Every structure is written in structure tokens, then in C-alpha cells.
Amino acid sequence: MVMDRSIRNRLLFVIAMLAVFRFLATIPVPGVNTSAISQAFSSNQFLSLFNVVSGGGLSTFSIVMLGVSPYITAQIIMQLVGMMVPSMKELMQESGEAGRIKFNQYTRLLTVPISILQGFAFIKYLQSQGAIAALPLPTLIFNIIIITGGSMLLLWIGELIDEFGVGNGTSMIILAGILAQIPPKISQFFFTFTIDQLPIVLLYLAIGLLVIVGVVFIYEAERPIKITYARQVRGIRQFGGEDTYLPLRLTQAGVIPIIFASSFLLFPQFFISLFQSSSHAWLQSVSAFFANFLASTWWYSAVYFLLVVFFTYFYTAVTFDPQQMAENLQKNGAFIPGTRPGEATNSFIGAVVTRITLVGSLFLGVIAVLPLVVKSTTGITAFAIGGTSLLITVSVIIDLIRRVDAQVEMNEY
Numbered sequence: 001m002v003m004d005r006s007i008r009n010r011l012l013f014v015i016a017m018l019a020v021f022r023f024l025a026t027i028p029v030p031g032v033n034t035s036a037i038s039q040a041f042s043s044n045q046f047l048s049l050f051n052v053v054s055g056g057g058l059s060t061f062s063i064v065m066l067g068v069s070p071y072i073t074a075q076i077i078m079q080l081v082g083m084m085v086p087s088m089k090e091l092m093q094e095s096g097e098a099g100r101i102k103f104n105q106y107t108r109l110l111t112v113p114i115s116i117l118q119g120f121a122f123i124k125y126l127q128s129q130g131a132i133a134a135l136p137l138p139t140l141i142f143n144i145i146i147i148t149g150g151s152m153l154l155l156w157i158g159e160l161i162d163e164f165g166v167g168n169g170t171s172m173i174i175l176a177g178i179l180a181q182i183p184p185k186i187s188q189f190f191f192t193f194t195i196d197q198l199p200i201v202l203l204y205l206a207i208g209l210l211v212i213v214g215v216v217f218i219y220e221a222e223r224p225i226k227i228t229y230a231r232q233v234r235g236i237r238q239f240g241g242e243d244t245y246l247p248l249r250l251t252q253a254g255v256i257p258i259i260f261a262s263s264f265l266l267f268p269q270f271f272i273s274l275f276q277s278s279s280h281a282w283l284q285s286v287s288a289f290f291a292n293f294l295a296s297t298w299w300y301s302a303v304y305f306l307l308v309v310f311f312t313y314f315y316t317a318v319t320f321d322p323q324q325m326a327e328n329l330q331k332n333g334a335f336i337p338g339t340r341p342g343e344a345t346n347s348f349i350g351a352v353v354t355r356i357t358l359v360g361s362l363f364l365g366v367i368a369v370l371p372l373v374v375k376s377t378t379g380i381t382a383f384a385i386g387g388t389s390l391l392i393t394v395s396v397i398i399d400l401i402r403r404v405d406a407q408v409e410m411n412e413y
Contacts, residue, residue, distance in 0.1 A: 007166070007407050014165035017157050018176040024150065025062045025177070029143050063150035066118050067177065068158060068170045070151050072263045074110040078103065079318050111155060112148065119147035166407060167400045171255060175396040178389045208390055211367055215394045218363050222247040223356045225349070230333045248353060250360035253315035255395035257361070258368060260315070261307035301372045305365040312361035322350040367391055
């Protein structure tokens with residue numbers, strides 16, 4: 001397949017938007033000591049993990065320090081509301097394109113207060129960690145406004161990528177933030193490498209290769225369902241009767257469960273760190289209990305694993321509707337051999353999706369927690385961050401390649 005000019009322009013537009021994002025990530029918030037923040041990042045896994053999810057802007061305390069994290073949080077809240085409130089569920093699934101636009105507008109509006117809360121909370125958190133000094137109230141308000149504006153600007157850039165580029169804008173921004181952290185890590189590795197670290201480095205590379213191969217295999221895996229079209233007789237000619245297959249992916253939700261689970265895990269740790277310095281004894285006790293709980297790599301890994309599995313099922317339920325697929329098959333005169341059209345087909349497709357989603361979610365959960373387990377046994381803290389980054393990177397690149405191929409095929413036809 002030959003890439004035409006329109007697809008090249010889309011890819012160039014994506015590159016240009018990501019370059020703008022990386023430029024914004026180098027502009028620090030006024031009145032902040034970035035060197036002190038860099039020292040805090042070197043010894044804080046919580047900040048490093050949030051830096052991955054936010055797109056890499058937090059490490060420089062830039063104007064886009066929150067990245068797309070507020071928008072991801074707003075998406076989680078809106079989709080939970082959509083599953084619990086009938087009117088919102090109807091808006092999501094049954095109102096067509098107009099309903100989808102209105103739902104997305106609600107998500108954008110919710111992103112604003114979430115950005116304000118997260119900006120204020122992170123400034124207070126970094127102050128409690130000694131990374132930045134106490135700010136006067138006018139300066140604090142001004143910085144929060146700048147941080148909120150940066151998050152909304154980044155949301156706009158992501159939507160421009162969705163509309164005029166190729167790929168998911170949110171995922172591409174996270175990918176750009178991850179890739180931007182690779183060159184300094186490589187240079188740091190060469191400056192600090194010693195020959196006695198060679199076995200650990202080889203183990204790290206082997207795990208990375210295992211993650212890449214496993215993610216590619218699972219993302220390419222499909223469960224085909226045989227479909228037969230009913231024969232129709234018109235005059236002396238017959239139509240239909242052909243057999244085809246309905247491909248169902250093992251990972252209908254893509255990389256979204258990993259991003260959701262990573263974002264969801266960050267907030268308990270953040271509030272625990274804030275409440276540990278509270279003047280109330282009971283808040284300190286509760287914070288200490290949960291801090292000790294999450295400090296255990298095994299408990300943390302178990303919670304992370306369960307969240308990945310949950311969000312895989314959750315996002316699949318939001319984006320994939322077996323009933324609608326069964327109705328479309330019936331309208332087109334197609335059926336699954338041995339299964340009645342209508343409700344029986346709906347139940348059959350739903351059961352198949354549930355089974356294959358279990359396989360995909362368990363695999364993603366294992367891959368997500370594997371670096372944490374290796375980190376616990378080897379003592380190398382880079383594994384925990386590198387595993388999440390590698391998983392997101394491979395998944396987003398696979399999705400980008402699929403979208404480019406789809407664009408090429410559509411333009412050819």
C-alpha cells in the first residue's frame with residue numbers, strides 16, 4: 001500500500017502538534033525552582049508515575065504539568081455516571097452523533113474544575129515535600145490559572161489530533177511524553193553503567209522484549225465468529241448465502257485500561273501524602289495505614305492488577321454493545337449458525353466478548369504488574385516506571401499503525 005499525500009499531511013500535523021506540546025512542556029510555571037523539583041523526582045516513585053501518565057510535563061513543573069490527566073479523570077467520572085444515570089446512558093448510546101458531541105462537551109466542562117483541584121493539590125503536595133516554597137495567595141491563584149489553562153490547551157491539541165491527524169490524541173500526547181524521557185535516561189545509563197550491572201540490564205532487556213512480544217500478540221489476536229447471510233430469491237436469481245466472519249478483538253478497550261488504572265492509583269497516594277501532615281490525629285492514623293498498605297509492593301501490585309482487569313471490562317462495556325451488533329446482523333439478513341437471531345444472538349456475542357475480554361484483561365494485568373514484581377525482587381526502581389511506559393508505548397504504536405493502514409485502504413477504495 002502506498003501512502004498518499006493526505007495521510008502524509010495528517011502524520012505531519014500530528015508531529016507538529018506533538019512538537020508544540022513538547023515546547024509547552026519546557027515552559028515552567030513562574031516563581032518555581034525547577035532544580036528542587038528535579039531532586040524530588042529522583043527519589044519519589046509517585047511523582048515519576050504521574051509524570052508518565054501526565055505526558056512528561058510535571059518533571060519540569062511546566063504550564064502543562066497536569067498533561068491529559070484531568071481529562072482522563074473526567075472521562076472516568078462521566079462514563080461511570082453514564083452507566084448509572086439512564087438519561088446519560090441514552091445520551092451516550094442512543095442519541096447518535098449529536099448525543100456524542102454533547103456528552104464530550106460535558107466531559108470538557110468537567111475537566112476545568114478537575115484541573116483546578118489537581119493543580120492546587122499538586123502545588124500543596126510539592127510544598128509538603130519541600131520541592132517548592134510556600135507561595136503567596138495571589139501567586140498561588142495565578143499559578144493555578146496558568147496550570148488549568150495549560151491543561152485545557154493540551155486538551156484542545158489532543159482534539160485537533162483526533163480531527164485532523166491520525167490516532168487518538170490523548171494517547172499520542174502520553175506517548176510523546178514517554179518518548180521524550182528516553183534520551184536523558186539512556187545518557188544517564190551510560191554515565192552510571194558498571195560491568196557488574198550487566199546481568200540486571202540483560203534481565204531488564206529480556207522483560208522488555210517479553211512485554212513487546214506479548215502485547216503485540218494479544219493486540220493482534222482475534223476471535224472470529226462465523227456469520228451466514230440468508231439466501232434471497234429475486235425472480236430467477238439468488239442473492240446471499242455467503243459465509244463470512246465477525247472478528248472480535250481480545251482487547252476491545254486497547255490501551256485505555258492501563259491509562260485509567262494508572263491515573264486511578266495516583267490519587268489515593270496523593271491524598272495520603274497530604275493528610276499525613278494534617279493536624280488531626282485520626283487523619284494521620286488513617287493516612288499512615290493506607291500509606292503502609294500501598295508501600296507494600298505485593299498489595300500495590302494486587303490493586304493495580306484488579307484495576308486493570310476492572311477497567312478493561314468497564315471500557316469494553318461502554319464501547320462495545322452486543323445488542324446493537326445483533327440488531328445490525330438481523331437487519332442485514334445475517335445470522336450465526338446454530339443461534340437464533342435477536343436476543344439469542346445478543347447473549348451469544350455477549351458471552352464470547354466476556355470470555356475473550358477475561359483473557360485480554362488478565363494478560364494486560366500480568367504485564368502491568370510484572371515490572372513491579374521484578375522491582376521487588378531485584379531492588380531496581382526503574383522497572384516499575386519502565387513497565388508502564390513500555391506497555392503504553394507499544395499499545396499506542398500498534399493502534400497508530402492500524403489507523404494508518406485503515407486510512408490507506410479507505411483512500412484506495
